[in-house]
Amino acid sequence: xxxxxxxxxxxxxxxxxxxxxxxxxxxxxxxxxxxxxxxxxxxxxxxxxxxxxxxxxxxxxxxxxxxxxxxxxxxxxxxxxxxxxxxxxxxxxxxxxxxxxxxxxxxxxxxxxxxxxxxxxxxxxxxxxxxxxxxxxxxxxxxxxxxxxxxxxxxxxxxxxxxxxxxxxxxxxxxxxxxxxxxxxxxxxxxxxxxxxxxxxxxxxxxxxxxxxxxxxxxxxxxxxxxxxxxxxxxxxxxxxxxxxxxxxxxxxxxxxxxxxxxxxxxxxxxxxxxxxxxxxxxxxxxxxxxxxxxxxxxxxxxxxxxxxxxxxxxxxxxxxxxxxxxxxxxxxxxxxxxxxxxxxxx
Amino acid sequence: xxxxxxxxxxxxxxxxxxxxxxxxxxxxxxxxxxxxxxxxxxxxxxxxxxxxxxxxxxxxxxxxxxxxxxxxxxxxxxxxxxxxxxxxxxxxxxxxxxxxxxxxxxxxxxxxxxxxxxxxxxxxxxxxxxxxxxxxxxxxxxxxxxxxxxxxxxxxxxxxxxxxxxxxxxxxxxxxxxxxxxxxxxxxxxxxxxxxxxxxxxxxxxxxxxxxxxxxxxxxxxxxxxxxxxxxxxxxxxxxxxxxxxxxxxxxxxxxxxxxxxxxxxxxxxxxxxxx
Numbered sequence: 173x174x175x176x177x178x179x180x181x182x183x184x185x186x187x188x189x190x191x192x193x194x195x196x197x198x199x200x201x202x203x204x205x206x207x208x209x210x211x212x213x214x215x216x217x218x219x220x221x222x223x224x225x226x227x228x229x230x231x232x233x234x235x236x237x238x239x240x241x242x243x244x245x246x247x248x249x250x251x252x253x254x255x256x257x258x259x260x261x262x263x264x265x266x267x268x269x270x271x272x273x274x275x276x277x278x279x280x281x282x283x284x285x286x287x288x289x290x291x292x293x294x295x296x297x298x299x300x301x302x303x304x305x306x307x308x309x310x311x312x313x314x315x316x317x318x319x320x321x322x323x324x325x326x327x328x329x330x331x332x333x334x335x336x337x338x339x340x341x342x343x344x345x346x347x348x349x350x351x352x353x354x355x356x357x358x359x360x361x362x363x364x365x366x367x368x369x370x371x372x373x374x375x376x377x378x379x380x381x382x383x384x385x386x387x388x389x390x391x392x393x394x395x396x397x398x399x400x401x402x403x404x405x406x407x408x409x410x411x412x413x414x415x416x417x418x419x420x421x422x423x424x425x426x427x428x429x430x431x432x433x434x435x436x437x438x439x440x441x442x443x444x445x446x447x448x449x450x451x452x453x454x455x456x457x458x459x460x461x462x463x464x465x466x467x468x469x470x471x472x473x474x475x476x477x478x479x480x481x482x483x484x485x486x487x488x489x490x491x492x493x494x495x496x497x498x499x500x501x502x503x504x505x506x507x508x509x510x511x512x513x514x515x516x517x518x519x
Numbered sequence: 520x521x522x523x524x525x526x527x528x529x530x531x532x533x534x535x536x537x538x539x540x541x542x543x544x545x546x547x548x549x550x551x552x553x554x555x556x557x558x559x560x561x562x563x564x565x566x567x568x569x570x571x572x573x574x575x576x577x578x579x580x581x582x583x584x585x586x587x588x589x590x591x592x593x594x595x596x597x598x599x600x601x602x603x604x605x606x607x608x609x610x611x612x613x614x615x616x617x618x619x620x621x622x623x624x625x626x627x628x629x630x631x632x633x634x635x636x637x638x639x640x641x642x643x644x645x646x647x648x649x650x651x652x653x654x655x656x657x658x659x660x661x662x663x664x665x666x667x668x669x670x671x672x673x674x675x676x677x678x679x680x681x682x683x684x685x686x687x688x689x690x691x692x693x694x695x696x697x698x699x700x701x702x703x704x705x706x707x708x709x710x711x712x713x714x715x716x717x718x719x720x721x722x723x724x725x726x727x728x729x730x731x732x733x734x735x736x737x738x739x740x741x742x743x744x745x746x747x748x749x750x751x752x753x754x755x756x757x758x759x760x761x762x763x764x765x766x767x768x769x770x771x772x773x774x775x776x777x778x779x780x781x782x783x784x785x786x787x788x789x790x791x792x793x794x795x
Contacts, residue, residue, distance in 0.1 A: 244524040249567050252609045258522045291777050292762035295520040401791045428766030431524070431571060431759050439568030444524065451766060459757050460572070460595035463730055465770075465793070475769075478791070483772035
């Protein structure tokens with residue numbers, strides 16, 4: 173189903189969403205103590221809270237399902253009596269995730285494969301996913317590091333959402349993919365899409381796609397990687413890496429984590445917490461007895477790209493890079509992953 | 520909802536000092552539920568106040584299988600705290616995790632187990648299983664090495680020649696550094712291959728030990744004619760979640776916690792990244 177909403181009615185639409193659901197969308201943060209502002213996903217109540225024309229969010233919406241620091245359970249120890257209390261977050265009702273970019277929606281599908289479609293199901297993650305209504309928003313502009321079109325995760329996508337919006341000038345074009353999505357655009361302030369609206373949408377997305385000139389070929393990269401594991405290239409690629417882990421933190425598909433205990437000084441009570449980890453950190457693959465399987469910086473740099481492209485393709489059938497460009501945008505050393513991928517595919 | 524990260528509470532029922540820094544704990548669940556664990560699988564133990572660590576299961580005991588044994592070397596931050604456990608201590612346990620040994624494929628074959636140090640703990644349950652189902656397996660050999668005689672675990676088992684004969688298991692031992700009382704072989708574990716007859720035909724080798732030992736043991740076995748899929752390795756990594764999510768135990772595309780910890784040498788060799 174395809175409908176169109178006049179921008180003048182947008183606040184009514186958002187109002188209706190907010191009455192029925194909790195809505196999470198792109199919001200502008202920072203600026204209070206510095207001139208630095210950034211976009212992040214947070215709860216919104218009014219149109220003014222939303223930064224609907226945002227270009228990118230530093231942190232992807234993965235935090236909504238997979239928080240950077242997630243309390244798992246609490247323990248209290250009294251002698252040998254130990255009491256455990258589940259601390260994992262459960263949503264009271266459905267959430268609308270509003271304004272997600274196609275790359276970030278595709279990234280959520282990558283996380284699903286890890287947290288609920290492999291051997292074990294994280295029921296808390298799954299519950300949040302089931303309580304999610306996803307309203308995507310296609311991009312009107314591209315940024316310096318975007319390369320979603322090479323990886324099939326943008327500018328237009330076919331799945332992963334209830335509704336996908338496109339700004340077509342004075343109005344928003346809505347494409348519904350689920351029954352719930354259809355219901356959400358059944359209000360009388362929506363009108364049926366015409367052929368002209370469809371053409372506007374196509375033209376808009378075509379323009380975006382034309383600007384995404386990067387040609388990274390995942391199939392080629394996967395086939396080349398099998399023979400490039402011990403290549404000298406990896407030393408060169410990783411030479412400027414600080415191993416700071418920024419790329420992991422901003423990546424919408426990085427899912428590696430560590431489990432830590434926060435305990436009281438006497439150890440009688442504490443909380444076990446799941447926190448994001450980085451495969452670039454020196455001790456990521458260190459074992460008891462200090463044997464480190466990836467002590468070399470280049471082996472860790474290589475591991476991240478092999479995980480994104482080669483290993484996940486073997487495990488889950490598709491790559492787990494969505495071309496959002498964040499790892500390059502926020503790399504303090506300006507490492508351009510696309511350049512590395514290009515070198516690989518050129519042989 | 521089932522919180523996969525919450526451990527079940529367990530009680531330390533017995534502690535056996537194996538060496539100066541290795542103990543075997545016998546534990547039972549406070550709920551008294553039976554343990555359903557296969558040889559080769561591992562569990563995650565929690566020492567409340569310190570953290571969690573993965574460790575292999577060495578035995579499941581009792582008519583109702585409600586007691587589990589695990590042998591722990593105090594080598595890291597959390598395992599060091601096991602020194603402070605006593606009978607009656609409460610710990611946490613999650614699992615079991617991992618694939619376990621391919622018992623069906625091993626059936627009918629001769630089994631040659633090559634271990635080093637505390638690596639023996641990871642195959643102890645397999646040895647027990649084979650002894651309990653002795654008719655289903657051919658010749659059973661254990662080639663085990665330790666740094667010094669004092670570092671040998673399961674001494675009651677290793678030095679009971681009579682019982683070994685009854686159970687049909689050939690045990691060969693070696694140490695790197697002998698002490699005054701040591702009359703056995705001195706040298707690395709791979710030297711034991713020369714002191715016994717080992718025919719690759721219809722035989723599966725099982726290797727578990729320190730990284731370097733696994734590297735040389737698999738090399739020696741390959742030279743003796745063992746095929747890549749005739750060698751099983753029990754891998755060590757720092758599995759934090761045990762469920763294929765945290766990323767810490769990846770060896771190339773393999774996840775030791777899901778695809779392992781038991782691999783055929785062939786499958787781990789295909790994983791690009793070095794395994795040992």
